[in-house]
Amino acid sequence: MKNEESRTETPYYQKGNEELSEKFNVDKAKGLSSEEAEKRLNEDGPNQLEENEISKWTILLRQINNVVIYILIVAALLTLWMGHYSDAIVIGLVVVANTLIGYFQEINASNALDKIKDMLSTHATVIRDKQRKEIEAVDVVKGDLVYLEAGDNVPADVRIIDSDRLKVQESSLTGEADSIEKTPEEIEEKVGLGDQVNMAFASTSITNGNGTGVVVATAEETEIGKISTAVNDQESKKTPLVQLIDNLGKTISYVIMGVAALLFIYGLISGVYSLSALSLAVVTMIVGSVPEGLPATTSVVLAMGVSDMAKNKNTIVKTLPSVETLGSVDIIATDKTGTLTKNEMTAQNIITKQVEYTVSGIGYSPEGKIELDGQSIELDSDSDLKLLITSGYEANEAELNEEEGQWKISGEPTDGAFLTLYNKAFNSGDSNYEEISKVPFDSDYRYVATLSENVESKERKIFIKGSPGKLFTLAEAKDPSFDTDFWREKVEALSTQGKRVVAVGVQDTDQNKDTLEHEDVDEGVTFLGIVGIIDPPREEVIDSIKTMRKAGVEVKMITGDHPSTAKAIAEALGLSENVQTITGLELDELSQEELVEKVNDYQVFARTTPHNKLQIIEAFQKSGKTTAMTGDGVNDAPALKKADIGVAMGLNGTDVSKDSANMVLTDDNFSTMSVAIEEGRRIFDNIKKSILYLLPTSFAEGLIIAFILIAQRDLPLQATQMLWINMVSAITIQFAFIFEPAEPGLMDREPRDTSASLIGKHDAFQIAYVSILMAVFSLVAYDWLIASGANQVTASTMVVNIIVISKIFYLFNVRTHALAFSKEFFTNKKAFLIIGVMIVLQLMLTYVPFFQEFFYTESLTILEWLIAIAVGVIVLIIAEIDKIIRMKINKN
Helix, strand or coil: CCCHHHHCCCCHHHCCHHHHHHHHCCECCCEECHHHHHHHHHHHCCCCCCCCCCCHHHHHHHHHCCHHHHHHHHHHHHHHHCCCHHHHHHHHHHHHHHHHHHHHHHHCCCCHHHHHHHHCCCEEEEEECCEEEEEEHHHCCCCCEEEEECCCECCCEEEEEEEEEEEEECHHHHCCCCCEECCCCCCCCCCCHHHCCCEECCCCEEEEEEEEEEEEECHHHCHHHHHHHHHHHCCCCCCHHHHHHHHHHHHHHHHHHHHHHHHHHHHHHHCCCCHHHHHHHHHHHHHHHCCCHHHHHHHHHHHHHHHHHHHHCCEEECCCCHHHHHHHCCEEEECCCCCCECCCCEEEEEECCCCEEEECCCCCCCCCCEEECCEECCHHHCHHHHHHHHHHHHCCCCEEEEECCEEEEECCHHHHHHHHHHHHHHCCCCCCEEEEEEECCCCCCCEEEEEEEECCCCCEEEEEEECHHHHHHHHHHHCCCCCHHHHHHHHHHHHCCCCEEEEEEEEECCCCCCCCCHHHHCCCCEEEEEEEEECCECHHHHHHHHHHHHCCCEEEEECCCCHHHHHHHHHHHCCCCCCCEEEHHHHHCCCHHHHHHHHHHCCEEECCCHHHHHHHHHHHHHCCCCEEEEECCHHHHHHHHHCCEEEEECCCCCHHHHHHCCEEECCCCCCHHHHHHHHHHHHHHHHHHHHHHHHHHHHHHHHHHHHHHHHCCCCCCCHHHHHHHHHHHHHHHHHHHHCCCCCCCHHHCCCCCCCCCCCCHHHHHHHHHHHHHHHHHHHHHHHHHHHCCCCHHHHHHHHHHHHHHHHHHHHHHHCCCCCCCCHHHHCCCHHHHHHHHHHHHHHHHHHCHHHHHHHCCCCCCHHHHHHHHHHHHHHHHHHHHHHHHHHHHHHC
16 A cells, blocks of 8 residues: 555645635635634634643553562562561562652653644734734634744744745754755645745744745644654553563463462362461462562663763663663664764865865864865965855855854854865954955855955955856856866766755956945856865764674664765765665655565665654564664654654754653764663673573572472471562672673674563573572471471571572672683672672671561571582582583584
8 A cells, every 4th residue: 555645635835826725715915814714723723732641640550560560469468468567568668669660760751742842833923804913823724824034933834825035944854954945836746845845844943034825734734743643653662671571570470370379279189288378378489489679670780771871971861771772773773964964064175277175174163174185285375275265255144153162153054164164274264354245145046145345455356155057157157168067077076975066256346346236246257166065974973883783783874865965975974885775755655565675775765754754663663673763853753752762862952852762862972872782782681691690599489488388398488588588689689780891792793683582491491400409409408407406497597598698609600601710700890899798688687686587587507607608609510510511512
């Protein structure tokens, strides 16, 4: 099925003025009547975007919708019913802690829709009843005749019917850095959003001139409204990690509940236990086996990773699981302007009549030199070059200033490029010329010209800068022998490199002349040369893309720019050995199935609309790719929210893009992405290690209770003792994984398969045998103590310490893929500090009276401690033997 747009009626940009008047029943001179406007306002509703607010109670309740939480709530209620109040309180505190962690993660995300609403104009100037009126923008209706002038924000989507040098800045929608000249003529062919030069869109701003237009869309029907709707329609999705952990938690919980049910039935049939004792035993088994520390432990590892990224890696992560998602991405789809490029137009080539120069340095900062064959040149050595740079500087409508160490322009980026070029050439922004008169840029003439006087010699000249075609004509008027073909070839060569080409000329004039008109320029100009300008790639991005490609991550460019410009930038960045390009209009001709099939063949998507960006992200995801999206404009917002992880720019990004994203790069540096990918992979590795470390302990506790129930004996562990092992000791020791450094070769791996299970076959085998070892040794030690005459409290205290000390030794096996006692042993020095803290906590649990009373513990002898340590050593040795066997198998 073809894209919906291809089946709609003729777009407004293809309609003539008469057709528009008939369509909206509006008089182009009188506008609508007040009565008709009121009627349409009642029918269509106000020109504003709908609210979309989720209550904080709804967000809170979402956190409880979790199988593990359900089980713990039931366990707390049962222990409360049976009168075990301390157990119920501890279990309840665990539930509250996990719920609050999730709630505060989600509540911190801002509402992107509010920021979109803030972009809309608050007032509008309309023509009604033959009179120009200023009204509230929310009262604008379809068919209204709107008057626009410099400084206005466009209140709705408007089809221009009359214009006078009207320019609109619409980079937030299209990605185009320059203001766009708007004209009233209809466009015959089908074009993308960025080429609809007779349309002005809501939320864009008028930078020059004035004009009149007919409102063709309001509220949600506008382009910005469609973005708002698209953002609103993107449901909050779970990251791959959260899905894996949820599935793992559900699977474990269902198995535990099934086993618990069977044991309860077995206990009833055997008749050995009373109902209350049996219930307590089963609840204790459930509490011990359910990995209630899993959500909290994962959150702690993620939170510390997020904190480190904010402090040291210029990355703010808004939702904790997002940091790991970046480590699993296959594709990064990115905007070009301001992300891969500086969003600062830069002169890179100067061609005079005799010589071709290059210019070093990028952006508006005046750091760089004019070079010939790689060597810096003296400006006085070429008078034509000196005059060209001066002319490009004088024929200018922008200002360039340094603010807080950043160079910024006020005006058109192309003009800014010439200001910077002058600063590089003369090491100064001060000119010897003083402007007397100016002809501003006009799309009908396609040049800007100034009449200026040299403050020293009082010589007056006309400086001119504009499109090559126009200046070729003026040069021919001055010199019939002007070699147009030669210069057209030079222009074509620069254009194929994706560069914007500007021609520069000069004209000597009467020294008494003090006004400038177009007719003065028509007499002809002396052609000085051409300048190739480009929004240059960020130099640091090139190395970053190399790193990403090595790590199996593809970078795709999605931009509103012209295909040739985008392709040239992509090739300069090294996106692929063979860059393939497709446009938004070509995408619209593909069915959804065709797009999914072909989307991975392209590296550049040019002339795209916000809807195209959303289509592309969806197609990548449907093709099985985990996709990140980076951007900085309002037009990026729906795709940022749809992507598996959206990454916005912090310095130049719009509030809408930042609020739609999961992460914000505070330095606007795309190369930070490769650092974040590595950090994401490290965090995933450490989360998986922590899970492989956590589960054997929980399962060992469950096995102990299960063995006891089957053997029809007294319980060796209390519920609170199990919660101590699962929560306090687990989280304390697992702090070690927060500081675990990245293992060698991390960025040489392919992205992980997010559909694969978190626990592999060997992982499950290792969890099983470690669980059994801990459970069996604990029961043997328990029986030995009881047989030696110790009481039940002492024996259960020893079981707790055996499990915890086994965990301490097992940590050294899990924390690295290398052998425990190798050069990796001391790479995480903080692990030893954390182990020391855990030992202190165990001593407190064993000897402090308060803990003894609350957790049913008692003091141990030196021999009993040595037995616990011996069990830990045996568990570590067996796990290391297994690792050696695996290393040999993998090597072979």
